[in-house]
Amino acid sequence: MDFLKENLNTIIEGDCLEKLKDFPNKSVDFIFADPPYFMQTEGELKRFEGTKFQGVEDHWDKFGSFEEYDTFCLGWIRECQRILKDNGSICVIGSFQNIFRIGFHLQNLGFWILNDIIWHKSNPVPNFAGKRLCNAHETLIWCAKHKNSKVTFNYKTMKYLNNDKQEKSVWQIPICMGNERLKDAQGKKVHSTQKPEALLKKIILSATKPKDIILDPFFGTGTTGAVAKSMNRYFIGIEKDSFYIKEATKRLNNTRDKSDFITNLDLETKPPKIPMSLLISKQLLKIGDFLYSSNKEKICQVLE
Structure with a gap:
């Protein structure tokens, strides 16, 4: 059976370093990657009043050294490069702990950086220690596979949604909260770095077309898949944590196609x-x- 047809709109369980090898060459249109940040936090994080703050303490964010992290990143980036169509693009999100290393690898491997996009969090988590600036943004690096790739960029649509002004590379979007934030039976966050759907909507709308295949090798609780499904795009997710897969599956089962003239790119029609x-x-x-x-x-x- 054709690998892509078999896995469209599904979550592949396993380590992305292994599962990416199953994909055919030049088979996906767009990749969104939200890899581990290698936060390197030590000790407990506490709020100003002394209560513990639940930050990123997950096992999947632990690496022994920068060398180990670099080896991991080079592994999945090389596979994504092989899988991506010649005119496809990739968007990788990260924080100050890791995004510069990832950008270095992307350029060394021949990707062509189109934009660095700043996700300005309108409601960031404070710096509880008070020893440095509050980290109020994350960076997305958007790349073409090659310098001469003819990537999708829906200029007219993005301009229309920005009050008929050219879209800029700083996006002010709140962090995931309220009913959108997935929580377990005890009221705790299901995933420590769940991204807001508004962020993924903007990324997918700007860089893909209806029926495009979007790959997310770090699927987590399925934000990429939920947004893709609602916008009439195909998705394939890879995730090794069975609990995340369970939560993502429930989320996807409750997601409906909400495509309209905007997501169908009617404004781009010549x-x-x-x-x-x-x-x-x-x-x-x-x-x-x-x-x-x-x-x-x-x-x-x-x-x-």
Whole structure:
């Protein structure tokens, strides 16, 4: 059976370093990657009043050294490069702890950086220790596979959604909270770094087309898949944590297609070219008529 058809809109369970090897070359249109950040936190994080703050303490974020982390990153980035179509693009998100190392690897492997996008968190977690600035943003690196790749960028759609102004590379979006934040039976966060759907909507809308295949090798609780499904895109997720897969599956089962003229990219459609002969046959023009520019200057005459 065809690998892609078998796995469209599914979650593949396992380590991405192994599961990515099963994908055919040049088989996906877009990749969103939210890899471990290698936070390197030591000791407990406490709020100002002394209560413990539940930060990123998960086992999947632990690495023995920068060398170990680099080896891990090079492994999945190389596979993503092989899997990505020639005109596809990849977007990797990270924080100050890891994004510069990832950008270094992306450039060394031949990816062409299109933009670094700043996710400005309108409600960031404070720096409880008070020893440095509050970290109020994360960085997304958006890359083409090659310098000459003809990537999808839905310029008109993004401009329309930005009050008819060119979209910029700083996006102010709140962190995931409220009903969107997945919680367990005890009221604790299911995933420590769950991304807001608004962020993924903006990324997917700007860089993909309907029916494109979107790969997320660090699927977590399925934000990428839920947004892709709601926007009439295909997704394939890879996740090794069975609990995350369970929660993501429930989420995806409750997700419906909400595509509309925006997500279907109606604004990107170019007007059809109409032959002059058709205009004449419909008596919209006749031989001898003059055509004028927008400032009413005569530019040509219709001749037989």
